[in-house]
Amino acid sequence: DTGVSQNPRHKITKRGQNVTFRCDPISEHNRLYWYRQTLGQGPEFLTYFQNEAQLEKSRLLSDRFSAERPKGSFSTLEIQRTEQGDSAMYLCASRRGTSGRATSSYNEQFFGPGTRLTVL
Amino acid sequence: AQSVTQLDSQVPVFEEAPVELRCNYSSSVSVYLFWYVQYPNQGLQLLLKYLSGSTLVKGINGFEAEFNKSQTSFHLRKPSVHISDTAEYFCAVRYNFNKFYFGSGTKLNVKP
Numbered sequence: 313d314t315g316v317s318q319n320p321r322h323k324i325t326k327r328g329q330n331v332t333f334r335c336d337p338i339s340e341h342n343r344l345y346w347y348r349q350t351l352g353q354g355p356e357f358l359t360y361f362q363n364e365a366q367l368e369k370s371r372l373l374s375d376r377f378s379a380e381r382p383k384g385s386f387s388t389l390e391i392q393r394t395e396q397g398d399s400a401m402y403l404c405a406s407r408r409g410t411s412g413r414a415t416s417s418y419n420e421q422f423f424g425p426g427t428r429l430t431v432l
Numbered sequence: 433a434q435s436v437t438q439l440d441s442q443v444p445v446f447e448e449a450p451v452e453l454r455c456n457y458s459s460s461v462s463v464y465l466f467w468y469v470q471y472p473n474q475g476l477q478l479l480l481k482y483l484s485g486s487t488l489v490k491g492i493n494g495f496e497a498e499f500n501k502s503q504t505s506f507h508l509r510k511p512s513v514h515i516s517d518t519a520e521y522f523c524a525v526r527y528n529f530n531k532f533y534f535g536s537g538t539k540l541n542v543k544p
Contacts, residue, residue: 316475343530345532347534352441352536352537353536353537354436354438354522354524354534354535354536354537355476355522355534356534357531357532357533360530360531362530367530368530368531403475403476405476420466420478420481421478421532422478423468423475423476423477424475425473425474425475426474426475428473
């Protein structure tokens, strides 16, 4: 399978615990995004990486949230001291980036299946 | 602030009937526009995109959308829906270099 993968698919945790999610993007994609999706809402942007550099973070990303992409390949999203309000689907997407002329595929994000977090 | 509005949270329709899902975005100099479909417990799949050129864009599964700059709209249409089209549909806009904004989604419920 050459798509975006996310692990785990489901995570149930108790309030106050730390959780970490992993995203493996499509191998040639240097852009990686994290989104949060709550029931009845569209995906909300959390953060964005170009290679290993985290270039943008949303105000939604409190200091309990941290994301890394250490080698410019896979990425992890950690939530510390989870709260019930953190319960959501966490989506990862990747995109091809190019320094040349933008092409159709340059603009397209490919999404993973998501990690559903439930905080009890 | 940039925004994407999907006016209809749910759209019920009978099988083989036409459907239109509406999307409006806040004005900007240039935008890239997308429609995604999400089936239960799955990630988002791209249906179609508008980058430039012809304002009528055709996508997968018989869907099409029309970019209307003056009305800042990008409505999704299908002339004849199938039961398998039952899913949630999201409109998305890319304004700046990297950031994507999504609407709140429209649930399409196709009835037999």
